[in-house]
Amino acid sequence: MSASWVHAVGLASDMAIMSLLALSAYLLLLVGRVSFGQQAFFGLGAYASGVMSALFAWPLAAALALGVVVGALCSWALALPTMRLSGLHYAVATLAFGEMARIALSALHWQRPTEDGPVGPAGIEGFRDIRWLLENDVSAEAYLLLTLGLLAAVLGLLMAAERTRLGTAWRMTGQDDVLTAAQGVSVARMRLLVAALAGGLAALGGGLYAHRTTYIEPALFDPMLGVHAVGYALLGGLGTALGPFLGVVIDLGLLDAARLFPGWRMVIFGGLVALFLRWRPRGLLDEVLVHRLGQWLRRQPPAQPPNPPTAP
């Protein structure tokens, strides 16, 4: 197996996992929330699912599911006291929660002795030996397929949801919550629901990441991760769930992997986000472009004129 192939598989896995985190930031942006704390739910999901598979030998699917539940519940619980906050205040509150969660994970010690030494979270030293994939002989390629399958499922479900009244209500809430409430939509309920979904998505990404790398530590879940998630959503666009995925492809796929601008990647990525915020604030795939693309895709081909009768 060549190093290039290993790199490609790893990069594709990272892009799929990062897309889940970016989608969680995207969901909150849809309802008018800018969260710099999604990395906390990513980390909580990583730890929760890692603990269940490494310490309690849970199957991967069950461990990931528990991680999703933990992330969703924590995000929902955070949304309750921050319901009345808006704009900058909400963003700072989520940032503070992200740091609280990271510090809490730094203090978490929960180890179990094994033949190869203690396994489990060891505070700031991290959590090693999340070995489910190795013990079950799951290859990196098979795991990539699983990750891509989960991402495709999430994208499909979100895109389907956006076509319903629920999805419309999300966008209305993000555009003008007072008008939305006047239409009879419970803004609070929408935001709580989206917060829980976003937390669950971020936690799913965290669980997948923990099992892919076999090693996690609190330092992984610092604010830069959450800032990037928001940046990917803003860059790719808020018009469709494909937008955050596009943002990840642009940054990780083009700028990082292709090494087009070595040493300047972060500068270019930051510059792109700044330019987009100025000139295209809803991102590349914004609502207008998505609407036009949808019209173009739905356009019926012109009716063929009947064949003229042929002379006998």
Place this chain on the structure above:
Amino acid sequence: MNSSFPSLPSFPSFQSARLAPWAAGTLLALALTLPASALAQSSSRPQVGLQCVSHGSGPMLECVVDLRRRDGSAVEGAQVMLGALMPSMPMAHTIKPMKAAPTGKPGEYRATLELEMLGVWSVEVDISGPLRDKVARNLLVHECPGSERCAATPAKAGDDVHMGRHRPGAHGGHKH
């Protein structure tokens, strides 16, 4: 949702409603095809020694991996892949992995990674062949003046994440 909510035009999303059953089916199928986790297996894990030195611009990180079984015998014929990522920014700054070549000494493999910057790097050792394992070590890659070769030391809490400032008295790598 309140039943008085009016019918509003929904945003188009490429026939996505048709994708939903397929997406849900994919999710379920993939989850079911992965086997259940085995309980803690008897250990056949190798002991992994990792020593790295940095040099040059980039910088370059030259690592030697020493693989031993529990009885101390060298693990020969293994495929060893080295990679690195920055813990401060997971999934970015991911370095292209390099295949480690046997050095000629039993159980010893060597590879050189081209890093993007100084600081704390998590070096991943992916082992396949006679044994399969994956371990990660956090190393602090120091600034190394001129043509010197500086040992990458185990990273500790409080190490500068990006700058890789040298801690006096820090030497060498460590063993698993």
